[in-house]
Amino acid sequence: MHPKLRKLIEKHLYTTNEYGVEHQDPSAKVPDELLTYFKREHSLKTDVHKTCITCQIRQFQKYGSNRIKCSYIPRKLPDGAASKIAEISKSTNIPKEQATKILKASIDPVAWTELMFGFSDKDPKWFLRNYQKEQIRCTSKRLVVREGRRSGKTFAIALKLIYYAFNTKLDRGRDAQGNTVYMGPAIMIVTPYQAQLTNIFEEMEKLVKRNVELKSEITSGTGDSLYIKTPTYKMVFRNGCTIQGFVSGIGIRSDGSGGGTMRGQSASIVYLDEMDMIPEEVLDKVINPILATTPETILIATSTPIGKKGKFHEWCSNRDDFREDFLPSSVIPHWEEIKEEVLRDSTQESFMAEYMAVFVEDLKGVFKKEWVYNARLDYTYDETYNDGHLKRKLGLKSTSNCIKAIGIDWNKNAGTEFYVVGFYPQDRIWIGLDAVNVPHSEFSAKRWIRELVDLNHKWKPDHIYADEGYGHTIIEDIKYQSYTLRAKKDKTPKEEETVLIADRLVSFNFSSNIKLKDPITNADIKKSGKHFLVENAVRILQDGLFKFPVDDLILKDQFFNYIVEKRNKQTNKPVYGKQNEKVGDHRLDAFMLALGGLVLEESIYSGNQMTPSMPTFHKIEALKVAYRSPNDEIKSLYDQKKQQANPGALNILKIMRGGGSEEEDRMIKEKYKQQGLWPDDRKRSRSRSINKEEEFSLLEGINTYQGTQQGMQPISELKHAPKRGRFGRKKRSWR
Structure with a gap:
């Protein structure tokens, strides 16, 4: 492709936001020069909706081919529509504008949702965004949506599923009289977590309740609810359509039987919400068999990337039979109002992945x-x-x-x-x-x-x-x-x-x-x-x-x-x-x-290195305290040497046990006294009674002290003296 044409595509079909992320432009307008080139070189189909034209060009530019299976979106109402609109207006006594909407709703999913639920481009609070309209209209058998948080992707797909439920008729064979039996589709929703599944069903329920006629076409649920929750989430329609929901998140099953109750299911439409968090095992054991059994099954996958390069990454980047929509959160109409909050609460990596929808490497990787x-x-x-x-x-x-x-x-x-x-x-x-x-x-x-x-x-x-x-x-x-x-x-x-x-x-x-x-x-x-x-x-x-x-x-x-x-x-x-x-x-x-x-x-965290005491030489200073502090010991030794009339200079080594404070020295001495390892002056006696001493044989001694600190341990329980650490050596304790 000529560089000039590439520049035209980048200029008119894509846009780059303030964070340097290039993505498709939901409001793209294709110049005539591109239309002429792709029609000549790639047989571009032009008598279709503009959404289909931009989609085809993106596929050709990305892969060099377009293998997307779809029925295309009509560009306009069929010939003779004007007379049909007049007929509807006259027979129902409604304005022609309303009659036009009714006729459009028969061929355009967006027109149908606007008619059924009251969406209007003129209402700033209740309208469909351009990219949501594209996704609702798209007829691709394989649609993958990569969008940032808060962009409304789940809401758009909920609308799309409701449209399918009421407007899709599938040939289910013949009855006893030989008549063809038509029924609504079997729709399967898979999410990684329960909260997401509940959110989707609640969105669909709230939408359907806006239209009394549509609500009456649902036969499931009890009380005010339009769906059941056990054994699985399920919404049933009079036309035979079912929407069934399953949860299959990370770690749901650890016995190797991934897929659980989903295995063996069939569906004509499969929707994977937050697909990048659904285990690959579920995709392999549940989704792939469905697609292999019924190739005409429609597959829709939406997700915000979480950092792994699995099936979602493959479908977005390497499959020319998939239509990919790539839209960061910056396309949200009110992005300017929320971006400061988003940036403040995100790391650079999480912002790029969760809001810019970029495949960031190592997002979940432990080792970068x-x-x-x-x-x-x-x-x-x-x-x-x-x-x-x-x-x-x-x-x-x-x-x-x-x-x-x-x-x-x-x-x-x-x-x-x-x-x-x-x-x-x-x-x-x-x-x-x-x-x-x-x-x-x-x-x-x-x-x-x-x-x-x-x-x-x-x-x-x-x-x-x-x-x-x-x-x-x-x-x-x-x-x-x-x-x-x-x-x-x-x-x-x-x-x-x-x-x-x-x-x-x-x-x-x-x-x-x-x-x-x-x-x-x-x-x-x-x-x-x-x-x-x-x-x-x-x-x-x-x-x-x-x-x-x-x-x-x-x-x-x-x-x-x-x-x-x-x-x-x-x-x-x-x-x-x-x-x-x-x-x-x-x-x-x-x-x-x-x-x-x-x-x-x-290491120093092993505990095998004994905390060093702090031996230092000091002048003699008399301190009168309740216990014999190192200073008291020095004074006592000095007085003894003085009485003995030792000649020459005298240096006395002061030993501070523990970290060097008198408080630690006191605690250590008390501990030693309790263990019998330190002489207690209060119990010291100059004489001992031979009559009070017991004579033990070796065996009697073992039996008497067995299980105590003074006893003998069997060989299997011997503990070797710990070595001093080599990660930054320390001196042995003076204790």
């Missing part, structure tokens, strides 16, 4: 694409075992003192994912060191255990974090094997490392809460295990502190596939999920477990 692309580096997992090569390849300052963790996600279908992460303290960076997938098979458990033993020997990790869910029994088996090897003599190097698995391996439950330690107050911080892992990974990627090989496409795709499906209604916390089941998230889970394990065990 720019973070993931920045994390990819040109190295392979095969190169990571050579420290020197890794140092040169990645430009690390040092590869010494690397802290490693292995994350494990067990899965009976996708197999088990092992992911190894290393933290390099001098560079303060996390590096992906290894990724292994062991497929599911008949002897999966044994193979998975063998792979963990091999990886443990290869990497000698500081920590191993494994998903507790499916791998609970496997974790117990691994620990048992590790314990049994302890008694073996002459162990091989691999066995020496295997013995340590029991100490390194932590079973992590995604559904349970975990405890972090406030590095300042040492107070407990409770977090959901799943949310901690995700938030920790997000923070590290956002800060550019994680790197992984550019050829690991599995991890890259799973980063992009991880989304916020919805938010918990009570807590507003995100519910995470996968946009595409085929892509999955198992390697991502293993990565997050490894990363989270390092933070939980080694």
Whole structure:
């Protein structure tokens, strides 16, 4: 196409709003030059309504072809209409203007809705907008409407469905006498949430109640209601038409049987409201079979984009058999009055998606694409075992003192994912060191255990974090094997490392809460295990502190596939999920477990680093307080040395327990006294009675103190002393 023609199309058929969003112009007028060109080159049909002319040109410009199936909208009343109008006016004693509306209503859906419900372009409060008229008139078998919030798309489609209900006759075969049976259409409405379905039925009910004659043609409902709500929403008409509503939102069914009561339904008209939020599974298992069974079924889909590139995105962007209407909220007549409020309550991303109806990437994605692309580096997992090569390849300052963790996600279908992460303290960076997938098979458990033993020997990790869910029994088996090897003599190097698995391996439950330690107050911080892992990974990627090989496409795709499906209604916390089941998230889970394990065990939030006391030298200052403060202790020691006549200068070390305040020092001493770890001056006695002491044998001692702090713990309950953290070391406490 000549550039001049493209410019003409952009100028006359499209418009650009103040936010730089180009969209179709609802009031477009096609210049003669374009009409001539498209009629000559593409056989443009011109004896139709202007809506159809602009639609054809947009399709040719967008796809180079037009495969939309429709019956076109008539450009004008048929020949002989003038005499028919006069006849109607005379026989019914109404003005010719009214008779014209009646005749137009027989061929124009907009004229019918105006006649039935009183819409008028002259009424500023009760009129149809230009783009709503286009959508009501459109006869396309496939119509997809991409509009911003508050634009009135649901209201327009509700009018369109009512028009179909009263004016569509379908051949339903023959009766016993051989006569053709005509009935109204079966209309199916699908929404992701109950509130949206209720809103549509209430809109239709309010509209029908404006016309007494139309209201009398509906046979469903009780009392003042025109529809029933159980078992499904349903409105029934005398002509045999039914409008039935279904809800199928995200997470409605988690047993894999998506579609529920909708499966097996048939319809001659299907309307998908807020389609971008309807699960792909429902579209595949319910909608596609309907379209395949009855190709003449009319499909209408409306939605505001939510950020995923699913079926809605495909229908809007890649299907030349679909008519797409793209209209941002700025087309609303009163946009100037509400835009400040909208901008104030929106982020830039949500504004562009929800009000400009633009397909914004990562709107629901947890990991933004720019973070993931920045994390990819040109190295392979095969190169990571050579420290020197890794140092040169990645430009690390040092590869010494690397802290490693292995994350494990067990899965009976996708197999088990092992992911190894290393933290390099001098560079303060996390590096992906290894990724292994062991497929599911008949002897999966044994193979998975063998792979963990091999990886443990290869990497000698500081920590191993494994998903507790499916791998609970496997974790117990691994620990048992590790314990049994302890008694073996002459162990091989691999066995020496295997013995340590029991100490390194932590079973992590995604559904349970975990405890972090406030590095300042040492107070407990409770977090959901799943949310901690995700938030920790997000923070590290956002800060550019994680790197992984550019050829690991599995991890890259799973980063992009991880989304916020919805938010918990009570807590507003995100519910995470996968946009595409085929892509999955198992390697991502293993990565997050490894990363989270390092933070939980080694960071300042782990609680494994003891809060340092503050030893300092002070002058002696006498303070008379109720308890023996550090100053009192210094004074006492000074007096003792003075009485002993020690020669030379004297320095005394003052020890402040806790954070350095006397209040904390007092609390710690009282706690130690209660535990019997600190001498109590009030109970101290210079002499002790031998008669009062008891003589215990070893066995008697075990039995007496069993279950207490002084008792002996079985080996299986031994807890290893925590290591000091390596993420910013701190000195050991003076306590």
